[in-house]
Amino acid sequence: MFVLSSPSGAGKTTMSRRLIVDDPEIVMSVSVTTRPPRPGEIDGRDYHFIDDAKFDELLEAGELLEWATVFGHRYGTPREPVQDALHAGRDVLFDIDWQGTQQLQQTDAGSDLVRVFILPPGMGELERRLRSRGTDSDPVIAHRMRRAATEISHWGEYDYILINDDPDLCLGEIRAILKAERLARRRQIGLAGFVRDMLAKT
């Protein structure tokens, strides 16, 4: 389970999309949300857009691995697609915030979590990026900036910290982390057998 967190505007969503496009071994966990779609967002790709009743239902059935309320809307991670992907030996990418990360850590699979936090190069740059989207009013941007400061204050709970000065370099760093973590001895399940067979031939 590979978590990417960052304040809104630091480039996390763009990174996630680019990452899954050229790495067939990793699949994206698509969250459910009760907030309405923004222009350009596609149901099933960006989120599964559901109503409050459906969210309550999933929550009560224990079908959400983690969930949080942000700006008055609820977001959550459906359990089943994640479990299916992990059982099939694939990695799962989560585009979630510090609250979701903490909850994921506490699940059964939480012991094999890789947590990456993407910092913006500075708060001024973050604000410029939020404004350049052209979708939010001044009070909404002020609210997002306060939320960004909260999110950033949790950087110490992550395994890797990246500073997104340049999206291409940052993506290269994420790929290096994925590659390295896959080479970790404890994740190479078939290796003990491979070495045993190899040494048996001497």
Next chain:
Amino acid sequence: MFVLSSPSGAGKTTMSRRLIVDDPEIVMSVSVTTRPPRPGEIDGRDYHFIDDAKFDELLEAGELLEWATVFGHRYGTPREPVQDALHAGRDVLFDIDWQGTQQLQQTDAGSDLVRVFILPPGMGELERRLRSRGTDSDPVIAHRMRRAATEISHWGEYDYILINDDPDLCLGEIRAILKAERLARRRQIGLAGFVRDMLAKT
């Protein structure tokens, strides 16, 4: 401190040289040895070639971080160049065996050791590579193969395990591990200040 271990012939020395050529942030720890130079080996690059009396002197003065006897010759890692490089904020690459790795782990700096083990794709391939060097007699190759089996049996003491099917892919994996480990939160010493300054501006 970045350790590369592998049985002789699995490609470790070639990898190490290629790695330091294009990464100015890492320096190679050059071992001392009492064995005579092989054709093509350069004093100060491959090893510091010293006699037994000098080795004893270094050992007694506590100037060796680790040492081992292999094929009747002694090998050791001089402490000072390693400490100087680490103090200067550089990474240090060690081309040492499992015995050296265990000893390095027990030094003061051992808490920040990254241990990488390179496996050959198979014992047959390893023997072919040893024979293709053309420098060793049959009994020496048989001895090296037994030693390789011992070395390989220590794979479980390493953080990352690579299989050297293809030297270019393997080098790419080593680079990814180095890149990722440098992005680990606990190694980014200036980050707390960077984040504090960033948040102070909001």
